[in-house]
Structure formats: structure tokens, C-alpha cells
Amino acid sequence: MVTIQTWAERVFFGDTLAEKFLDCDLENTPDIEAKKTLWSDPGRPASLQIADRKKRRKLPKPSSLHDKNMRARTLHTFANHELMAIELCAFALLRYPEAPESFRLGVAHILKDEQRHLQLYLDRLEHFGMQLGDLPVNDHFWRCAPLLDAPLKWICAVNLTFEQANLDHAPAYAQYFSSVQDEESAALMRVIAEDEIDHVGFGAAFLNQATLPEEKSFDLYVGNLTFHNSPSRARGREFSEDLRRRAGLDENYIASMKAL
Numbered sequence: 001m002v003t004i005q006t007w008a009e010r011v012f013f014g015d016t017l018a019e020k021f022l023d024c025d026l027e028n029t030p031d032i033e034a035k036k037t038l039w040s041d042p043g044r045p046a047s048l049q050i051a052d053r054k055k056r057r058k059l060p061k062p063s064s065l066h067d068k069n070m071r072a073r074t075l076h077t078f079a080n081h082e083l084m085a086i087e088l089c090a091f092a093l094l095r096y097p098e099a100p101e102s103f104r105l106g107v108a109h110i111l112k113d114e115q116r117h118l119q120l121y122l123d124r125l126e127h128f129g130m131q132l133g134d135l136p137v138n139d140h141f142w143r144c145a146p147l148l149d150a151p152l153k154w155i156c157a158v159n160l161t162f163e164q165a166n167l168d169h170a171p172a173y174a175q176y177f178s179s180v181q182d183e184e185s186a187a188l189m190r191v192i193a194e195d196e197i198d199h200v201g202f203g204a205a206f207l208n209q210a211t212l213p214e215e216k217s218f219d220l221y222v223g224n225l226t227f228h229n230s231p232s233r234a235r236g237r238e239f240s241e242d243l244r245r246r247a248g249l250d251e252n253y254i255a256s257m258k259a260l
């Protein structure tokens with residue numbers, strides 16, 4: 001029988017891109033027989049194995065995006081972020097069988113959004129004559145994964161660090177692409193930014209609920225970050241207060257982030 005567990009296992013351990021895109025009818029798929037699985041590197045096709053550090057390339061500078069190759073490289077990097085986001089969501093479903101239904105269902109919905117995002121990037125890369133895997137990929141988002149031993153830590157890393165940062169990065173890249181007349185890539189970044197508000201919102205709701213009356217949500221967030229993450233990773237150079245407010249982060253939290 002297909003369960004959330006088997007879906008997440010196939011997405012996480014599958015070594016083809018097709019498995020990463022595996023769909024799930026969340027209304028009709030039972031969430032039973034979930035069992036705890038600790039982190040191990042996800043399955044990947046041969047073309048998407050993590051590259052040796054020396055072979056990896058830096059994200060191109062925004063000032064270089066008039067060059068089509070630099071835009072393609074940038075989009076390739078972002079596509080890999082989406083693939084890692086898919087895998088981190090599948091991992092959460094495998095790692096926290098005891099988490100409340102609201103957490104598991106929320107993560108499952110985010111996983112499906114990340115699959116949609118990856119497809120958008122793959123379609124855009126095709127326009128540049130590229131496929132995911134044509135360039136070396138890194139494991140940046142995986143590094144903290146073994147340390148995420150509770151749902152709150154997962155939320156603080158994934159929703160409230162990687163995705164919160166995208167509330168600044170995605171609109172900034174929409175502007176960069178637009179400034180070099182690549183309106184399609186700009187539109188893609190705007191779609192991502194809009195969805196990211198929901199994803200950060202999911203994390204913000206969970207964090208706010210876990211915050212005791214005498215506590216500050218920002219302190220709880222910082223206290224649940226793992227070795228590889230710091231709050232400064234959760235923001236870009238341009239700080240979007242408005243998108244954070246729309247995500248439901250509280251004023252004190254936003255002010256603390258802004259002051260970093």
C-alpha cells in the first residue's frame with residue numbers, strides 16, 4: 001500500500017529525477033506505519049552526485065547577469081536548491097514519525113510546491129539549452145541535516161533560515177533579471193518569492209506556537225539553530241520587512257533580524 005512513508009522513501013532514496021518528482025494524492029494517502037529514519041545522503045542519479053569542492057563554481061555576481069551563461073549558471077544553482085528542498089521535506093517525513101499531523105501534512109504540501117519549483121527551473125534551463133546536472137552541484141543545505149533531531153530544528157533550518165533568506169534573495173534576483181531584460185526568469189523568481197511567504201509562514205506559525213509567553217520567538221529560533229547555520233544566513237542584503245510580516249513573523253523577531 002502507498003503511504004506517506006513509502007512516498008517519502010521513494011522521493012528521498014530514489015536515484016532518478018523521476019522519483020524526485022513522484023506525486024502523492026495527500027487526501028487519499030494514509031499517513032500510517034511511519035518509522036524513524038536518520039539522515040544519510042539522498043539517492044541521486046549519476047549526473048547529480050555532489051561535486052568535489054574544487055570543481056564547484058561560485059554563484060555568479062549579479063553584475064554579470066547580462067551574460068546569458070551567467071544567468072544559466074545562476075538558475076542551475078537555484079534548481080539544485082529546489083532539489084535539496086524536496087529532499088529535506090522527504091527527510092522530515094522520514095525523520096519525525098511522531099510529529100503532529102499538522103506538521104507532517106504541512107511539510108508534505110511544501111514538498112509538492114518544491115517539486116513544482118524544480119520543474120519551473122528545469123523548464124527555464126531548457127531555454128538556455130541546459131539540463132540540471134550539466135554543472136557541478138553542491139550539498140550546501142544537507143550539511144545541517146544530521147543535526148536536525150526535532151521538528152522545531154528542521155523548521156528553524158529549512159523554513160526560517162534557507163527559505164526566509166529567499167524572501168530577500170528571490171525579489172532581488174527578480175530585479176537583477178529584469179534589469180537585463182530577462183523577464184521570464186524575473187517572473188519565475190516572483191512566483192518563488194510568493195510561495196516562499198507560505199513556506200516561511202508555516203515555520204513562523206510553528207515557532208510562534210512553540211514560544212512560551214515569557215520567551216522571545218527570535219531567541220527560540222536562535223536556540224534551535226544548528227552548528228552550520230546562523231541567523232545572518234536567514235537574510236539578504238536588502239531586507240524585506242513586508243514579506244516577513246506577511247509570513248507572520250512577529251515584530252520583535254523582524255526587528256532582531258533586521259539588526260543583524
Ligand SMILES: [Fe+2]
Pocket residue numbers: 082085113114117192
Ligand atoms: Fe522552492
Ligand SMILES: [Fe+2]
Pocket residue numbers: 085114163195196199
Ligand atoms: Fe520553499
